Amino acid sequence: MAYTAEISRTNPSCFLFVIDQSGSMSDNYVSVGKPKSEALADVINRMLQQLVIKCAKSEGVRDYYHVGVLGYGANGVKPAFGGALSNKKLVPISEIADNPARIEERTKKVSDGAGGLVDTSIKFPIWFDPTASGGTPMTEAFKQANSIIEDWLSSNPHCFPPVVIHITDGESTDGDPTQEMNRLTRQSSNDGNVILFNLHTNARSTNAISFPGPETTLPDQYAEKLFNGASSLPSFMRNVAAHEFGLSLSDGAKAFVLNGDIDLIITAIEIGTRPSLQLR
Amino acid sequence: MLKCNFKSITTSKFGNTADENEDNLLTPSNADETLLRxxxxxxxxxxxxxxxxxxxxxTYYKDNSFEQDHFGSTLDKASKSWQSIATAIELPWYAQQKAEIGAFAAFLGVTINREEFIFNSVAIGDCTLFQVRGNELMLSFPMLKAEEFGNTPHLLSSNSKYQNGVETQLKYYKGEILPDDTIILATDAIAAWVLKRTEKGDKPWNSLQCLLSFEDYKTDFQNWLNNKRQESEIKNDDVTLIVINFQ
Known part of the structure; x- marks a missing residue:
């Protein structure tokens, strides 16, 4: 049965984020009044922080996962970690834990225990900074993602399959990425095929579509390309969607979002980064 | 007076070091006492x-009450001890944030009164007590069926934030013991196996008794366990087992 491999230090899994950093990502999300690039950087940094904490034990961080962030925009396609991890493609989670580019102090509202909220200062590690300029070389981004995943799978043939989460707000400016997306989802470990999330985000989030089945009507050819390229959600992810987010998804539901606001993107990332049920 | 002898073993999941075993057990240092915990x-x-x-x-079960009325204060003392351990050394940011969540554990305790031929047990989570009499399973507590092990059980937390209503999640069972009875305490992976085999009509306690009867039982048990793990009969997890035989 697919997607049942144990995730352990001897058999780690991997997450690869592929992030659109083109000029249009500087538009503000209407709901949060912040550029898409900044809001997404916060989301990715928080997700990395949560993953580090999930893998932390009293003696250190256990390398259950290797994680990479690939950005594409004005500077072409490049690994997007900052600081000591610059230019690294896939990094063991313990190395991520020990090498944030910096740790910021941020304020967060927490319960005061008497029904109210108070501001408290929290440490917020930053690995990935927002950037937004230039075109959208999506095809090249998928080419590089394929090469990273191919290398990973040749060294980890029995792993829980890699999850690739692609976030974009636009159309490819370097050709049709369909072939590269198909190549990616055809790659597999002994435990199943790579899972590709195509998450399209929109500043206004009008007519959002999330995790649709095959019968969905999409507004344009471009949305169809992202839809067709995305994997179908495996049943364990549909279970996460049901139990954690109250989403009842059909058998053929795709790992695909169109015109999602930041909250929908977060939900999709949460669903995609929860193969921790197998974590030991 | 009821006579009792016991054997115990605790071992880490395959692939982990012994130091990474997160199970713990308590056995009496003197089996001649009237009350054995x-x-x-x-x-x-x-x-x-x-x-x-x-x-x-x-450790707290040894000298403190886990009765419903007193459990709150016992848990409070144990939580404070845990806090002092977790904050004793300066931790990196991630270990600090992880420790703030607190630790969680399943627990099962049994106190045997050798004079009155009774036992009192308390449990939270999926650690399970089995009582065998005349080669039949008399009792399985608190887990009853193998399929229940897939669920997320209530656990004891070291963080007071997650301790609300914990007294009501504790389960108690008082039973009697006859000479020739056997009581087995097992953490979830091996307990699930015992129930699965029993549901198929086997008597898995005989295998455990046999394994633990050997002189070098720890090695034999470990080999047997690794085989069962490889055959996917037993989940790869830390395993702890106490087998108590009465006469």
């Missing part, structure tokens, strides 16, 4: 300082 606790892998927490729980 046994306990097992299974620290949750996803939390940190779980090994220390499961150790504190079995």
């Amino acid at each position: 046994f306990a097992i606790s299974d620290g949750a892998t996803e939390t940190s300082f779980s090994k220390e927490w499961s150790d504190l729980l079995v």
Whole structure:
């Protein structure tokens, strides 16, 4: 049965984020009044922080996962970690834990225990900074993602399959990425095929579509390309969607979002980064 | 007076070092006492300082009441001890944030009164007590069926934030013991196997008794366990087992 491999230090899994950093990502999300690039950087940094904490034990961080962030925009396609991890493609989670580019102090509202909220200062590690300029070389981004995943799978043939989460707000400016997306989802470990999330985000989030089945009507050819390229959600992810987010998804539901606001993107990332049920 | 002898073993999941075993157990240092206390606790892998927490729980069971009326104060003392361990050294940011969540563990304790031929047990989570009489399973507590092990059980937390209503989640069972009875305490992976085999009509306690009867039983048990793990008969997890035989 697919997607049942144990995730352990001897058999780690991997997450690869592929992030659109083109000029249009500087538009503000209407709901949060912040550029898409900044809001997404916060989301990715928080997700990395949560993953580090999930893998932390009293003696250190256990390398259950290797994680990479690939950005594409004005500077072409490049690994997007900052600081000591610059230019690294896939990094063991313990190395991520020990090498944030910096740790910021941020304020967060927490319960005061008497029904109210108070501001408290929290440490917020930053690995990935927002950037937004230039075109959208999506095809090249998928080419590089394929090469990273191919290398990973040749060294980890029995792993829980890699999850690739692609976030974009636009159309490819370097050709049709369909072939590269198909190549990616055809790659597999002994435990199943790579899972590709195509998450399209929109500043206004009008007519959002999330995790649709095959019968969905999409507004344009471009949305169809992202839809067709995305994997179908495996049943364990549909279970996460049901139990954690109250989403009842059909058998053929795709790992695909169109015109999602930041909250929908977060939900999709949460669903995609929860193969921790197998974590030991 | 009821006579009792026991054997115990605790071992880490395959692939982990012995030091990474997050189960702990308590057995009496003197089996001649009238009251004998046994306990097992299974620290949750996803939390940190779980090994220390499961150790504190079995240690506190030795001298403190786990009765419903007093459990709050026992848990409070154990939690404070855990806090002092988790904050004793300066931790990196991630270990600090993880420790703030607290540790979680399943627990099962049993006190045997050799004079009155009775036992009192208390449990939270999926550590399970089996009582065998005349080669039949008399009791399985608190887990009843193999399929229940897939669920997320209530666990004891070291963080007061997650301790609300914990007294109502504790389960108690008082039973009697006859000579020739056997009581087995098992953490979830091996307990699930016992129930699965029993449901298929087997008598798995005989295999466990046999394994633990050998002189070098720890090696034999470990080999047997690794085989069962490889055959996917037993989940790869820390395993703790106490087998108590009465005469």
